[in-house]
Amino acid sequence: MRSSSSWLLTATRPAGARPASRLAPFPASAHGRIPESVHACRRAHRLPLRRGSTRVPHLASLTALRGPAALFVVLYHLRLRTPWLEGVPVLESAFVGISMFFVLSGFVLMWSSRPHDTAKGFWVRRFARIYPSHLLVAVIALLVPITVFAPTVLGVAANLTLTQAFIPLYDVVFSLNGVSWSLSCEMAFYAVAPFLFRWAHRRSTRTVVLAMGSWWLGIALLGIVLGYASGLTNGLAYPNPVIRSGEFVLGALAALLLRRGWTPPKVLRPLPTAVFVVLVHVAVATFHVPPTAAEMMLGPCFALLSIAMARSDVEGRTTFLRAPVLQWAGDCSFALYLIHELVIINVMPLVGPVSSRAEGLAWAGAVLGLSILAAVAIHHLWEKPWQLAILGWWKRRHPRIPASPPPVVEAPPAVTDVATQPARPVVTASPATVIDAEPDTSPDAAPAPAPILGGSPPAAGTTRT
Known part of the structure; x- marks a missing residue:
């Protein structure tokens, strides 16, 4: 079976046809x-x-996973700013939601990449996705009375250019909107990603696994050592783009293996994998593992969870993560991640003395709700309109020209006697129909659709633009 x-x-394949090989x-x-x-x-x-x-199938479950990842980071910052969430070990290490973001970023970008994507197009899409909301929240941080560190000229300049993670100074790395250091890491990943993806698409699976796996393993071991060395090295290594690149590369490697037909073990299903991730997280929180080391340890767990969820989507299984409300929460998660800390540190000081822990938890819930409302407003009124505007501008400047289908050539009748057959004119194929012509990789060229194995070429207009 x-x-x-x-x-x-x-x-x-049609009934009665011979089994086709994996590659036509x-x-x-x-x-x-x-x-x-x-x-x-x-x-x-x-x-x-x-x-x-x-x-490639849309990975709806991974979109929904962004919601819990952002919520974990919000609860971690709430615990730091309020005394009512103390004593919950899991929240003490809830910062690992950032590691999940890095792994998901590498996974989704590799999954949706195409061998002939242009670097410029990739960078424009990522800029449109990240920078408008980052700029808005940075301006808000300049206007509100409280930030993590007082703004400095160097800090503001580094924050606006998303280079703060490369400067090992706390008042620069966490300048303006403190959580935006992770966007600085993401921008560093995006600078290399088009070349990494193109290289991976052109290499054998063994070569890719050895190269990318070795990079992740070396970076993870270095991060664990720096995490346990001292508080200073842990603090400086935690937001460093080189140290955090291992999680991005690990997610990309997991997606590439799944794209190439790797079949995960049957035990790697969403529910058992999620339980395994929770158990590892509880162990990390119980033993008070330093932040950098904790995220290096949980990175492989998040990669396994991404594989399990993606496999479920590819095979068409229905999961609760496909619910529209969870998809919407995943779409709003980026805005929630950006705005929540500014809301917490500016609203919580306004809360007066509370008489009980229950009242304190109610105030914490109110601040969480206010953060969610602000995130929804940013997502719908600012993030999406600007993203569509930038992408529309780029498409107008670089329209994709659909490739014309090759001419249909009828096979000649069988020749029984060469001597009695009339001579046929020699038809020279135009350069556009030569099968071994090099593909057009210019920005204006449309990417060639991936052919269906054993079937006929897809009709024009079926590829994603």
């Missing part, structure tokens, strides 16, 4: 060798496609 995920590697055959060049562009097409075949689709 075929496994439920066997369609990831083979497409449907490609004709050789005139010199008897398969051209490099054909090898690129072979690699494109590794995309896990749904039946009858030319797109």
Whole structure:
């Protein structure tokens, strides 16, 4: 019996047809060798496609996971600013939600990447996603009376250019909006990501696993050592982009393996994996593992959780994470992450003396609700409009020209006697129809759709723009 995920590697075929190989055959060049562009097409075949689709499946569960990750960070900062959440060990290490963000970022970007994406297009999309909201919250931080550190010229300049994580000074790294140091790390990852993804798409799985796995392992061990060395090294290593790059690379590696048809063990299902992550988190909180070391330890757990959730989406399983309200929460999570600390540190001092812990928890819940309301307003009134405007401007400047379908050539009738057959004119193919021509990688070119294994080419207009 075929496994439920066997369609990831083979497409449907007519009844009675011979089983097709995992990769459709490609004709050789005139010199008897398969051209490099054909090898690129072979690699494109590794995309896990749904039946009858030319797109990688949308990972709705990973979108929903962003909501709990952001909520964890909010609860961690609430615990730091209020005495009513003390005594909850899990909240003492709730900062690990940032590690989940880094792993999810690498996973989703690798999953949705295409071998011939342009670096400029990638950078514009990430800029449109991150910078408008960051700029708005940075301006708000300049206007509110309380910030984590008093603004300085260097801190403001580094924050606005998202380079603060590279400057090992606390009043610079956590300047203006303190949590934006993670965006500085993300921008560093984005600068390298197009080249990393392109390299990974063109290499064998073994090479990619050895290279990216070695980078993650070396960085993780270094982070654990620095985390336990001293409070100073832990504090300086925690927001460092090089140290945090291991989580991004690990997420990207997990996505690439899943794209190439790797079948995870059956035990790697959403519920058992989520329970495993919770148990590891509780152990980290119980033994008071330093922050940098804790996030290095939990990074692989979040990668496994991402694989389990993505596999569930690819196989079409229905999970509660697909609920519309959780999808909406995941969409608003970025705004919540950006604004919550400014709300907490400016509103909590206004709360007077409380008579009981229950009253204190009610105030903490009110501040959480106010943070969520501010995040919803930023997401719908600022983040989405600006993102659409920037992407629309880019598409107008760089329109995608759909590739014309190749001409249909009918096969000649079978020849029984060569001597009696009339001579046929020799037709020279135009450069656009040569099979081993190099693909167009200019910014104006549309990416070639990934072909369906064993099937016919998709119709024009079915690719995602």
